[in-house]
Amino acid sequence: MALPRRALASVDPQPATRERLVLTAMKLFWEKGYESTSVADVLREARANSGSLYHFFPGKQDLLIAVLEMYRDGIGAMLLEPAWKGVDDPVERVFALLARYRHSIVSTDCVYGCPIGSLALEIHEPDPSVRALLVQNFDAWVAAIRQCLDAAPLPRSVDRRALAEFVLTTMEGAVMQARTYRSVAYFDRPVAQLRAYFDALRRVGRAAVPASTPRRRSATVKSIRSGRTT
Numbered sequence: 001m002a003l004p005r006r007a008l009a010s011v012d013p014q015p016a017t018r019e020r021l022v023l024t025a026m027k028l029f030w031e032k033g034y035e036s037t038s039v040a041d042v043l044r045e046a047r048a049n050s051g052s053l054y055h056f057f058p059g060k061q062d063l064l065i066a067v068l069e070m071y072r073d074g075i076g077a078m079l080l081e082p083a084w085k086g087v088d089d090p091v092e093r094v095f096a097l098l099a100r101y102r103h104s105i106v107s108t109d110c111v112y113g114c115p116i117g118s119l120a121l122e123i124h125e126p127d128p129s130v131r132a133l134l135v136q137n138f139d140a141w142v143a144a145i146r147q148c149l150d151a152a153p154l155p156r157s158v159d160r161r162a163l164a165e166f167v168l169t170t171m172e173g174a175v176m177q178a179r180t181y182r183s184v185a186y187f188d189r190p191v192a193q194l195r196a197y198f199d200a201l202r203r204v205g206r207a208a209v210p211a212s213t214p215r216r217r218s219a220t221v222k223s224i225r226s227g228r229t230t
Helices: 013-032 039-046 050-056 060-073 075-084 090-107 115-122 128-150 160-181 185-208 212-225
Strands: none
Touching (some): 013 039, 050 060, 060 075, 060 128, 075 090, 075 128, 090 128, 090 160, 160 185
């Protein structure tokens, strides 16, 4: 998920300060990790004083919760809308989203890591409220893919929810491997296999739709020609 680029200027200084703190924490948690980022790091980068931070966030975990809420609430504007601009085909939307992750990998020389995936791996035993927000972020991502799959010409037998989760698993694993090996090839190969699987599913799905129609029509024509009705 890309970091949001929103103007921080505001007439009321309190919302601007809070948002600046959250955006700064979002950036630092992504770059350094949650545990390696100190409150002092956030204050220095955000050019804020401790009083401002503790006015909004009693502790560092409260700042993490705000970051996860921003990711969750901003998935459309931050991730989906830019990836899907000009893409109408539902399956191509899936791969346009994966292509956005690929761009992040390439543009960072393969040091990019999915922010939510990285936090989920780093925080081994999160507080229930933190874990709930991690779940909500993953669920929002899966739900967006699920909507694409519901509109795609796939076989009726396909479990759309399970397939959407499989896409997420492929993305997370591919991003992690590309970062570890410092090579985008470790992202490209799993995605290519996923593409081949989707192509096979679409062939089956498209073949199944018209399969019964010509036979029924042919039988009807024969009945009319012979003077029989069904």
